[in-house]
Amino acid sequence: MINNNNANLDTLCIHAGKTKQPYGALSTPLYQTSTFVFDNAEQGAARFAGDEAGYIYTRLGNPTTRELELKVAALEGMADAAATATGMGAVAAATMAFLQQGDHLIACNTLYGCSYALFSHQFSRYGIDVSFVDMTDHQAVIDAIKPTTKMLFAETPINPSLVVLDLAFLCGLCQQHGIISVIDNTFMTPLLQQPAKFGADIVIHSATKYLNGHGDVVAGIIISDVEKIAAIKLTTLKDMGATISPHDAWLIIRGLKTLAVRLQRHCDNAQQVAEYLAAHPAVAIVHYPGLPSHPGYRFIGNQMRAAGGVLAVELKADLAESRRVINRFKLFSLAVSLGDAESLVQHPASMTHSPYTAAERAKAGISDGLIRLSIGLEHIDDILADLQQALSIIPVAQAAVSAAQEATPA
Structure with missing residues (x-):
């Protein structure tokens, strides 16, 4: 395998995340299966307990999906990733894994319509407070911070106005106040912008868009550190079920080769x-x-x-x-x-x-x-x-x- 730290992004699009295949396949195999067979009852119990690595059920993990996750994590310069069934699945899973009743979210005042609807129409039902702020006004962002502020969510460039936000300021402010920063990087892809370089905690994509690039998939992906991805996979993704199908993951892997x-x-x-x-x-x-x-x-x-x-x-x-x-x-x-x-x-x-x-x-x-x-x-x-x-x-x-x-x- 190539060294992700030394390879150029163009090369990582093709090679990152790949593992040696038992039959020598060059193309990534499509593991189109819902479940995985255990050798014995003890192995099944060990996997469910987390004592043994291995696959259980595709909603919990799949080898094809795993290659996609590792590939995009390498491209973003982050440690791990979780693939989701849609871009909104990524938005929902990444935010709801860390927010609870009484928490406060700061979001940019212009967002993709469904992200806005989730935050403005749904979060209020669960007691999550949301402030929509013009994030080009740095003082307004500072003034929006409350003792209960847990997370900041932003797109840059913003959809559809193409306003560009200052990631160094936003992510730095979040680090200063112990706020989780979530950046939607869909418009740029990791080839044009890597929010982690500026301190972003979580990066999301609608993989439907440039990552796939062929208009035949709906999918999302969340990229972060190992601990946050584990928390997302074991809570909102596992229990709400917004996980990607292995076939869609395979199509995005193919699309990434030409990104x-x-x-x-x-x-x-x-x-x-x-x-x-x-x-x-x-x-x-x-x-x-x-x-x-x-x-x-x-x-x-x-x-x-x-x-x-x-x-x-x-x-x-x-x-x-x-x-x-x-x-x-x-x-x-x-x-x-x-x-x-x-x-x-x-x-x-x-x-x-x-x-x-x-x-x-x-x-x-x-x-x-x-x-x-x-x-x-x-x-x-x-x-x-x-x-x-x-x-x-x-x-x-x-x-x-x-x-x-x-x-x-x-």
Whole structure:
């Protein structure tokens, strides 16, 4: 096996977590089994008691799943990981394993819609207090800390606004106050950002997205130290049952082999799209950290290796016009995921972030004119051509074309 401490991340995507197979298989075997056979009753009892290592039941562990966990742990530079059935399974398991009645959670004020719904609508039922805070305002985060604060949860870049948060500040503050920091790293992947380098205690991913990359899996993964992962596996994952199937784990292992080359294309295409849209007359704002005008640009090269493959665009359009634009796309698929080979478009206010009320969306900066683009692996010329034809129906774009035509000498 390779040394995880010396290998480059591109190499770890392929080799980390692999074990020698008894029949010499190069490809990771798929252990598509629900249960495992014991040699005798004594061995079964020893495994249940924790006195002997080995597999019992796939909800509790599986060799295929274990390779995925060790691979992503190595990529994040952390000790261990727990794979889950969905990205929200990872959010729920990672938070609920450590929070109880009377505890306080600080969460960033803009989050993926279902994460927001879990914290705002469900946690209150169990007596967990949640404060949603603008984490770009460092003083506001400090002021939100209470004696009962147990955990801080943040996405960076934030979905869908692409706001970038300062991990060194947030994780350092948590360490200072004994607060568990949980960072959703889905948009970046460990190849572009490793929150553990800044002191994050727990990192989560929707593995549905870039880690798999092919739109055929829903999954999540939690990465942390050995003790926290053991606590998660033995409580929320075991008892709530949000564990991944071995087949899905196998598909993500396969997807990870090409993560480095896929991400390069995603990032290159997204940068060109952002620059094109920034100059488009129908676009008011492009939210993309790869643009020098974006506040998050200062984190490129230190916290983030690149800006990623997702951007959000504020159109000079109302809700009806925004929907007309979305419906005109031909190459872009109207779908609410990201990180796939295909380019995707969606409308956060009415789709992924619909759990927010109108007032909450306004506070979070999610307008009716905001659309989110996940830039795929298609040829950039085809992506730009589809954007051009879709945006052409917005009145300000039509006016700009007419003005240009009138200014052109006959």
